[in-house]
Amino acid sequence: MSLNVVNLVGRVGGDPDVKYFESGKVKCKLTLAVDRRTRNNDQPDWFNLELWGKTAEVAANYVRKGKLIGVQGSLKIEHWSDRTTGVDRSTPIIQVDRLELLGSKRDNEPGSVNQFNDTEF
Template sequence: MINKVILIGRLGQDPECRVSNNNVAVANLNLATTNYSQNKEDTDWHRVVLFSKQAELAKQYLKKGSMVYIEGRIKYSSYTNKEGIKIPTTDIIADKMQFISSKSAEPQEPAGNNNVSKPDIEDIPF
């Protein structure tokens, strides 16, 4: 049987990072993906969990608006809240993560020589 998820989306907030009781780095990402159909745009939110080195990299490099590629598996679980009600959860446990870009990533002009003009074709000696 196969349990495989592939997502590309943007972070809705900075990663939530912590260290577990077993001294393992853990990062939680809220990842938005967008679906388009019949002139309609629909956004889904996914809770992605990263461990160890991936969690450390997420903490260091990701922020709200960052675009990432995630491969992982779905994990269904639940917890009991303060009122004693069982709350179901759905997490994506990431096996692979790749940084795609940040929201503010814009093409930039190359540094230096910005004021150099192109030579006139008449000035080129042939």
């Protein structure tokens, strides 16, 4: 049996980076800052997120820097070769399957939770 599931709740680090492909597919990249539960919570953990399809379009339209979101997906490791040095590189990426918009416009008032599943569209 194998299991690769990641659940995160945090604040978006910057506005979405959205790409539309000739094939009609949509890809969105985000960064997410997640606070670690420790006494000396000085720095958040940062995660790179990748969203596709309708979920990517929702993120492009409704997610902005500082927005509180929840995501569910899987961990993948992206590999490439550095163009200048030829050194093999890799980075972890969270492939998001489900996106939840949390909070309200001000994030201080109680608001509704909006859920978006890539598999629902």
